[in-house]
Amino acid sequence: xxxxxxxxxxxxxxxxxxxxxxxxxxxxxxxxxxxxxxxxxxxxxxxxxxxxxxxxxxxxxxxxxxxxxxxxxxxxxxxxxxxxxxxxxxxxxxxxxxxxxxxxxxxxxxxxxxxxxxxxxxxxxxxxxxxxxxxxxxxxxxxxxxxxxxxxxxxxxxxxxxxxxxxxxxxxxxxxxxxxxxxxxxxxxxxxxxxxxxxxxxxxxxxxxxxxxxxxxxxxxxxxxxxxxxxxxxxxxxxxxxxxxxxxxxxxxxxxxxxxxxxxxxxxxxxxxxxxxxxxxxxxxxxxxxxxxxxxxxxxxxxxxxxxxxxxxxxxxxxxxxxxxxxxxxxxxxxxxxxxxxxxxxxxxxxxxxxxxxxxxxxxxxxxxxxxxxxxxxxxxxxxxxxxxxxxxxxxxxxxxxxxxxxx
Amino acid sequence: xxxxxxxxxxxxxxxxxxxxxxxxxxxxxxxxxxxxxxxxxxxxxxxxxxxxxxxxxxxxxxxxxxxxxxxxxxxxxxxxxxxxxxxxxxxxxxxxxxxxxxxxxxxxxxxxxxxxxxxxxxxxxxxxxxxxxxxxxxxxxxxxxxxxxxxxxxxxxxxxxxxxxxxxxxxxxxxxxxxxxxxxxxxxxxxxxxxxxxxxxxxxxxxxxxxxxxxxxxxxxxxxxxxxxxxxxxxxxxxxxxxxxxxxxxxxxxxxxxxxxxxxxxxxxxxxxxxxxxxxxxxxxxxxxxxxxxxxxxxxxxxxxxxxxxxxxxxxxxxxxxxxxxxxxxxxxxxxxxxxxxxxxxxxxxxxxxxxxxxxxxxxxxxxxxxxxxxxxxxxxxxxxxxxxxxxxxxxxxxxxxxxxxxx
Numbered sequence: 001x002x003x004x005x006x007x008x009x010x011x012x013x014x015x016x017x018x019x020x021x022x023x024x025x026x027x028x029x030x031x032x033x034x035x036x037x038x039x040x041x042x043x044x045x046x047x048x049x050x051x052x053x054x055x056x057x058x059x060x061x062x063x064x065x066x067x068x069x070x071x072x073x074x075x076x077x078x079x080x081x082x083x084x085x086x087x088x089x090x091x092x093x094x095x096x097x098x099x100x101x102x103x104x105x106x107x108x109x110x111x112x113x114x115x116x117x118x119x120x121x122x123x124x125x126x127x128x129x130x131x132x133x134x135x136x137x138x139x140x141x142x143x144x145x146x147x148x149x150x151x152x153x154x155x156x157x158x159x160x161x162x163x164x165x166x167x168x169x170x171x172x173x174x175x176x177x178x179x180x181x182x183x184x185x186x187x188x189x190x191x192x193x194x195x196x197x198x199x200x201x202x203x204x205x206x207x208x209x210x211x212x213x214x215x216x217x218x219x220x221x222x223x224x225x226x227x228x229x230x231x232x233x234x235x236x237x238x239x240x241x242x243x244x245x246x247x248x249x250x251x252x253x254x255x256x257x258x259x260x261x262x263x264x265x266x267x268x269x270x271x272x273x274x275x276x277x278x279x280x281x282x283x284x285x286x287x288x289x290x291x292x293x294x295x296x297x298x299x300x301x302x303x304x305x306x307x308x309x310x311x312x313x314x315x316x317x318x319x320x321x322x323x324x325x326x327x328x329x330x331x332x333x334x335x336x337x338x339x340x341x342x343x344x345x346x347x348x349x350x351x352x353x354x355x356x357x358x359x360x361x362x363x364x365x366x367x368x369x370x371x372x373x374x375x376x377x378x379x380x381x382x383x384x385x386x387x388x389x390x391x392x393x394x395x396x397x398x399x400x401x402x403x404x405x406x407x408x
Numbered sequence: 409x410x411x412x413x414x415x416x417x418x419x420x421x422x423x424x425x426x427x428x429x430x431x432x433x434x435x436x437x438x439x440x441x442x443x444x445x446x447x448x449x450x451x452x453x454x455x456x457x458x459x460x461x462x463x464x465x466x467x468x469x470x471x472x473x474x475x476x477x478x479x480x481x482x483x484x485x486x487x488x489x490x491x492x493x494x495x496x497x498x499x500x501x502x503x504x505x506x507x508x509x510x511x512x513x514x515x516x517x518x519x520x521x522x523x524x525x526x527x528x529x530x531x532x533x534x535x536x537x538x539x540x541x542x543x544x545x546x547x548x549x550x551x552x553x554x555x556x557x558x559x560x561x562x563x564x565x566x567x568x569x570x571x572x573x574x575x576x577x578x579x580x581x582x583x584x585x586x587x588x589x590x591x592x593x594x595x596x597x598x599x600x601x602x603x604x605x606x607x608x609x610x611x612x613x614x615x616x617x618x619x620x621x622x623x624x625x626x627x628x629x630x631x632x633x634x635x636x637x638x639x640x641x642x643x644x645x646x647x648x649x650x651x652x653x654x655x656x657x658x659x660x661x662x663x664x665x666x667x668x669x670x671x672x673x674x675x676x677x678x679x680x681x682x683x684x685x686x687x688x689x690x691x692x693x694x695x696x697x698x699x700x701x702x703x704x705x706x707x708x709x710x711x712x713x714x715x716x717x718x719x720x721x722x723x724x725x726x727x728x729x730x731x732x733x734x735x736x737x738x739x740x741x742x743x744x745x746x747x748x749x750x751x752x753x754x755x756x757x758x759x760x761x762x763x764x765x766x767x768x769x770x771x772x773x774x775x776x777x778x779x780x781x782x783x784x785x786x787x788x789x790x791x792x793x794x795x796x797x798x799x800x801x802x803x804x805x806x807x808x809x810x811x812x813x814x815x816x
Contacts, residue, residue, distance in 0.1 A: 004686045007453075007679055012443050022442050030438040030676055034422065034611055035432050036754040068613060069477040069653065070671040076653045077514055084630045099636030105650045106745025148636070197672055203442055205476060205613060205674025228507030228556070244512045244648060245477065261759070262476040264427055264605055268438055269677065273774055278412045299713055308462050333652055346444040351637055351669070 012340075015376045016348030016362050017147040017198035017321045019204055019327040022272075023366040026202045029275035030268045037264055038087065049270060052277035053208050055285065056177065056200075057192060060182035063211040063248075065255045066273055068266045071174040071195025073246070074207025076104050078170050078191045081219050081241050081248035083139050085109035090137040090167075092123040094153060095146030101172060105141060108242065111380045113137065119353050125157050134299040137344050139168045145176035145318040147198075147360065147390040148351050150311070152180060152318045159188015161184060168215060174198060177208070178280055179292035179320040190215040197245050197290060199320055201365030202276040206269040209248075216252065223249045225246045229261055291408070295363035295373055298402035301359070302377040305398030306390050311358050320364040323350065325357065332356055338386070343379035370403050420748075423784045424756030424770050425555040425729045426583065427605035431774040432682075434610045437683035438676045445672055447637065454663060457678060460685035461616050463693065464585065464608075465600060467592035471619040471656075473663040474681055476674045479582040479603025481654070482615025486578050486599045489627050489649050489656035491547050493517035498575075500531040500561060503554030504759045506808040509580060513549060516650065519696055521545065527557045527761050528720040533565050540573050547576045553584035553726040555606075555768065556759050558719070559622050560588060560726045567596015576623060582606060584598035585616070586688055587728040587772050598623040607700060609773030610684040614677040617656075624660065631657045637669055691750050696776075699816070700727040703771035703781055704809035710785040711769070713797050713806030719766050731766035732760065737796045742762055746794070751787035778811050 014020040035041045046065075053064050058371040063103055066072045074289035077346050079101070085090055089105040091098055093116045095406035105112045112137045132140060140162055145152040162169040170191040173182055177192075179199030185193050190212040196202030211219065224240035224247070225231070245263065296319040300310050303324050326332045332349070333356050336359065339345045348360035363373055377395035382388045422428040454473075461472050475482045477493045478591035491497055497513040499506055501524045521543045525531050540548060548570055553560040563579055569697070572578040578599040578622045581590055585600075587607030592600050598620040604610030618628065632648035632655070633639070649655040653671065688696050704727040708718050711732050719731035734740045740757070744767065747753045756768035771781055785803035792798045 003690050007440055007682060007686075009443050009449055009453075012441065012447065014442065014444055015446060019445060019675065020441055022676075027439040027441065027676075031435040032415055032417050033420065033435065034418050034427055035417050036422055037422065037427060039748070039754065045415075047418075063634050069481060070674055072671050073477060073481075073653050076651065080651075095514075096636035100652070102664050103634040103636070107648065107650055107652050107655075109650065195672070203674060203676040204672040205677050226508060226511040228504035228511070230645065240515065242515050242517065243484065243488075243654075244508070244515050245481050247515075247656075263480050264603070264612040265541055265618060266611060266677070267427065268430075268435075268680065269613050269674075270612040274415060278415075340447070346447065370664050371711060 011344050013372060013375065015367060015369065015372065017360045018347050018360060018362060018364065020365050020367045022203050023201040023279050025279055026272050026275045029271040032271050034267050035084065037291065037308045038259060042267070043259065045270060046265070047276060049274050049277070050255065052274065052281060053210065055281055056277050057184040058186060058208045059210050061184065061210045061212055061251055063216045065209060065251065066270060067207040067209050067251065068208055068263055068269065070204045071193065071207050072100065074193030074209045075101065075172055077246040077248055078193050078209060079081055079104050079141060080108045080243050080246045081171065082191060082215060083110045084110055084239060085242070086111060086139040088113060088135055089139045089141055090131055090135050091141050092128055092153060094118055094122050094149060094151055095143065096148035097143045097146045097172060101141045101143060105135065115143065120151065121315065122153045122316045125154060128158065129161050132161065132167055137167055139170055141170045143172045144182070145180060147175045147321050148354065150318050150321050150323045150360065151313060151316050153177060154316070156188050157353050163188060168218065177319060178288060180318060181289055184210055196273060196276050199364045200276040201279060202272045206266065206273045208273065211248065219248045219252065225260065226250065292364060292368045294403065294406040294408055295368040296320055296322065298373050299361055299363045300400040301402050302395040302399035303372065305394040306381055306384065321360055321362040323354065323358040323360050326359060327388055330384060332359070335383050338383045339379055342383070345379050346377055370408060374401050417754050421753045421775065421780060421783065422781065423775060424754050425768045426770060426772065428770060428773050428775045430611050431687050433687055434680050434683045437679040440679050442675050446667060450675070451667065453678060453682060454673070457682050457685070458663065460682065460689060461618065463689055464685050465592040465618045466590065466594060467618050469592065469618045469620055471660055473617060473625045474678060475615040475617055475659065475661065476611045476671055476677065477615055479601065479615050480508065482601030482603070482617045483509065483580055485654040485656055486601050486617060487512050487549060488516045488651050488654045489514055490520045490576055490578065490599060490623060492727070493650070494519060494545055495546040496521060496537055497547045497549055498543050499549050500536055502530050502557060502561060503520060503527055503551065504556035505551045505554045505580060509549045509551060525650060528559065530559050530561045530721065530724045533562060536566065537569050540569065540575055545575055547578055549578045551580045553588060555583045555729050556762065558726050558729050558731045558768065559721060559724050560584060562724065563595050571596060576626065583724060588669070588697060588726060589697060592603055592618055594687055604681060604684050607688060607772045608684040610680045614674065614681045616681065619656065627656045627660065629778055631667065634658065660796040686750050700776045702736065702811065702814040702816055703728065703776035706807040707769055707771045707783050709772060709810050710781065710803040710807035713802040714789055714792065728768040728772035729768055731762065731768050735796055739795065740767065743791050746791045747787055753784055778816060781807050
């Protein structure tokens with residue numbers, strides 16, 4: 001074969017709902033050489049990743065680690081390991097990813113109960129408690145921020161409610177962790193999972209997860225060590241997790257002092273996850289969340305100053321992504337394509353009931369930056385003007401005002 | 409938080425059973441910037457990866473793609489998607505990874521039948537056919553090369569046998585693909601999976617998979633598009649795969665022309681997988697396999713010239729890893745640790761019945777190189793001499809002779 005062209009991705013400013021442009025430090029970390037699976041450097045790096053993510057999650061949970069796969073690998077590991085076939089799972093659904101949690105629980109043969117609200121709203125906490133009392137689920141599985149609608153479900157009261165009713169509480173923080181207030185211990189979560197490709201500023205492919213001791217005990221009660229490495233005395237529950245790859249008991253034993261061989265840790269993705277957390281914690285967790293809040297508010301002010309309408313319940317918005325109603329006269333895909341072709345800027349389309357109705361614009365991770373926001377608004381103004389009337393310079397100035405007001 | 413020390417792995421020459429040191433081009437590819445999930449560059453890159461891996465697998469299978477996870481993610485995707493609960497799966501077990509296939513099939517609630525032989529042997533094809541006739545499985549799941557014993561199960565006759573009996577044939581090529589003869593179409597395989605961290609010279613975390621049309625039809629017959637993105641007319645089989653993440657029907661629809669949203673492709677790992685295949689195909693598939701054969705033969709000659717004994721049935725050895733019996737007087741872990749501490753060379757320990765009995769030494773991917781083999785033998789000689797008598801220089805010279813004989 002002749003020599004292939006080198007891999008040479010075009011420049012992109014990724015301002016959609018994720019993935020977003022990774023932090024350059026994270027990209028560089030992935031080019032670091034590999035070490036062996038049980039090299040002291042590797043096991044130390046795994047321990048460091050655990051310590052760093054305890055800070056990112058705001059938790060003391062011993063069982064804080066990575067699942068090797070994209071964010072939905074973490075979701076499936078949590079649900080499949082915590083829920084036995086036939087057990088009830090309650091899922092508030094306020095967007096596409098609530099459907100995903102319900103879907104994953106159904107595939108794990110749980111009895112799934114949904115609470116649905118129209119897209120653009122969140123589920124009132126009182127209604128969740130009513131349904132918990134009625135359904136008596138083993139697990140409440142809830143999306144924190146659903147990028148399909150840009151809504152953030154309040155989680156801070158759910159831990160106490162779940163504890164009162166003896167229910168495990170799992171939150172999918174894929175789209176929020178690192179860019180929105182998130183308190184795993186403070187909110188009483190039993191399990192939470194995320195991905196790197198949103199506010200953490202990394203590539204998709206590694207899923208941080210944290211489990212309370214209560215959740216870890218459920219996982220341990222289903223322990224089954226695989227044949228071939230099983231030793232005398234190892235538990236072998238008949239109630240085993242219906243997946244080897246997602247059996248958190250095996251994954252915990254691999255990350256724990258026993259270092260029981262399971263998968264071969266995805267070393268380069270571990271390096272990426274490490275660097276995502278290092279970048280975030282060096283800047284400061286609260287500082288990064290505040291930066292997301294300001295960038296998101298600036299983007300919203302900018303698109304509104306261009307005469308556009310932001311979709312959804314403003315009281316429950318994620319910081320890091322907005323849905324912008326597509327104005328009459330602006331062809332949805334033509335505008336997105338022109339932004340990509342002429343300015344190398346990507347914004348997002350949308351799913352389900354919002355398909356063709358909104359664009360989704362993200363300001364997250366490395367791209368929750370003043371220049372990224374202003375550049376996107378300047379380009380959007382130019383592209384929109386080809387189709388509709390838009391105020392000259394209004395978007396950029398409104399956004400710049402927000403940054404100035406925040407001292408940014 | 410104060411600034412963390414940069415991620416700075418020590419130099420290592422990884423000569424164990426994998427992971428091995430990644431090719432520098434693969435490491436560099438992972439530091440390439442991200443693009444959006446549906447960016448034309450991304451969908452083109454996915455198409456290119458499919459085309460490249462068709463050559464690596466020696467197949468025309470349309471359904472040739474990546475599963476986002478380590479090699480056992482690919483194994484579980486194949487087995488969970490091809491086997492319905494209650495169906496019979498037959499697994500020849502000649503090492504640890506046969507147990508793994510059986511384990512994964514059991515977790516998928518298959519009725520699992522094993523054919524076991526002592527570690528160090530392979531399963532006679534006649535015995536496999538007898539058991540197929542007796543058990544009448546839906547799937548024969550077989551490890552190609554099992555690094556736990558270094559044996560390679562002959563696969564070339566199994567396709568015809570399986571076709572005769574109406575059985576699907578799946579092979580786990582994690583440890584062999586790219587460094588041993590492998591003919592997905594020529595051998596009549598219905599499914600095969602691998603990882604990057606062995607002969608392909610990349611990091612763990614992405615699993616190449618290929619499916620015949622017959623296998624793809626089984627997967628399609630169980631199609632279920634998840635709620636939230638399901639459209640009118642989408643199939644919804646009651647016989648769905650008991651996993652969302654590993655439902656190959658959804659993954660095929662994501663890689664196919666419909667580009668149905670499933671996970672967010674792990675872009676950096678896709679770049680790595682692309683570069684692994686590009687490096688291999690530029691050198692030439694047959695040339696790379698021959699390079700593994702020579703390097704493996706040289707390592708074997710070298711350790712034998714040091715007075716050591718190579719374990720297992722010589723007629724059925726993988727090219728790329730040998731198991732070396734630990735000689736009396738040489739403390740197994742002390743020798744391995746000295747190689748790592750004094751020479752930054754990693755060789756492998758072992759599992760199950762071979763634990764403490766053999767070291768495993770790999771010559772694969774980027775490290776199937778003359779200098780890597782000779783350096784390992786020189787270091788091994790030095791370390792062994794601290795404990796036992798070893799011939800002076802014999803290992804290196806014997807290996808160099810093999811390379812000279814091969815014109816390498």
